Amino acid sequence: METIVWKVDNIVEKLKNNPQIKQAADLLAQNEVVAFPTETVYGLGGNAGNDKAVEKIFSAKGRPSDNPLIIHIAGRKQMDSFIETVPAVAIRLMDAFWPGPLTLILQKKEQALSEKATAGLSTVGVRMPDHPVALALLKECGLPIAAPSANSSGKPSPTSAVHVAADLNGKIAGIVDGGPTGVGVESTVLDCTSPIPVILRPGGITREQLEEVIGRVEVDPALAGADAKPKAPGMKYRHYAPEAPLYLVAGGVGDMKRLADIYRGEGKRVGILATEESAPLYEADLVLACGKRERLDTVAASLYDTLRQFNEGQLDLILSEMFPEEGVGHAIMNRLRKAAGNKIIEG
Structure with a gap:
């Protein structure tokens, strides 16, 4: 399959009646799959009402089909066709955070x-x-x-069209290249079907921000590793991983220096994921x-791109610093734990 790439300007005025956007939309209407930028990461879109389109998403990604997908809309009115009820708490959250990196679980x-x-x-x-x-x-x-x-x-x-093409070129109908994304980690997923809303996946909107709007919010025990059927993407399988462990x-x-020296002394090529403050302090094959x-928001914005860059170092293993679990730090550590398969070395 030839994958078409449309490079578009992300200025609103230039997107009106844009022939490239129309071509991409026509392919979606024909139940093809198309990658496009959001404020978090690039998404791989397909018609949510068509089994064949959804199957193409899973096939292109090589993704298990028991993981639910998030539905993207351009306006609230679209929900009338597929959402049973919208509770008051969800309306308050939409008013505060939509459009934005917040996914709401609804009936x-x-x-x-x-x-x-x-x-199902x-x-x-x-x-x-x-x-x-x-x-x-x-x-x-x-x-x-x-x-x-995507x-x-x-x-x-x-977080860029280049990343999408590296993984999916030849597997999907098209890529709408709107430049790099901003937030860098996926949306927060909040279950609004329970009496007290529950965070199923931390992301671009923090627990603190949510609680400012609606009061108490809980965190799903599955985030700590409990075995449960996932209601949200990224809950069940290893994700976000570079090629090296x-x-x-x-x-x-x-502690990081000591561990790096031990592994390098064993003849292993070692990478270190650090911050701008600490990176100059380390010696490794790739820092x-x-x-x-x-500024943890800057860590979130560059996390996935940094993990991909490690693939260029032909490394045997990667050591990563950990981050405070506050604000967007919850999302950063959630993604790093997933990428590491929960492997933590005590310094």
Whole structure:
């Protein structure tokens, strides 16, 4: 399959009646799959109401089909066709954070969406992305679009069209290149079907921000490793991993240096994931800085790109610093634990 790449300007005025956006939307309407940018990562979109389109998403990604997909919309009115009820708490959250990196789990209408998109669940995750290209494409096609991250399953999520092409070129109909994304980690997924909303996946909107709007919010025990059927993407399988094994190091700079020296003394090629503040302090075969520790949003924005860069170092293993689990730090550590398969070395 030839994968078409449309490079578009993400200025709203230039996206109106854009022939490239229309071509991409037409392919979605024909139940093909197309990658497009959002404010978090690039998504791999397909018609959420069509089994064949959803199957193409899973096939391109090599993703297990028991993982539900998030439905992307351009306006709230679109939910009328597939959502049973929208609770008051969800409306308050939409008012505060949509468009934006927040996915809400709601009760779906029966037979309104492909069962393959929702993994047979009675609920579905919905979000309205805060990216002009995504919104233009969603408005043009007029369909609810199922869209997981546009990468091969298990690899770091894509934050640029180059990342998408590296994984999926020849496997999908097209890529809408709207430049690099901003937030860098996926949306927060919040279950609004329980009396107290529950975070199923930490992401671009923090628990603290949510609680400012709606009060108490709980965190799903599955995030700590409990065995449960996933209601949200990224809950069940290893994700975000570079090619070399990744280990999280619980300790300071001295511990990281000691471990790196031990492994290198064994003849192993070692990579270190650090921050701009600490990277100059390390000696290894490849040391990459991933944002500033004092600005965790910069770490989130560059995390996946940094993990992909390690693949160029022909490494035997990667050691990663850990980050404070506050604010967006919850999302960063969630992704790093997934990438490491929960392997933590005590310094």
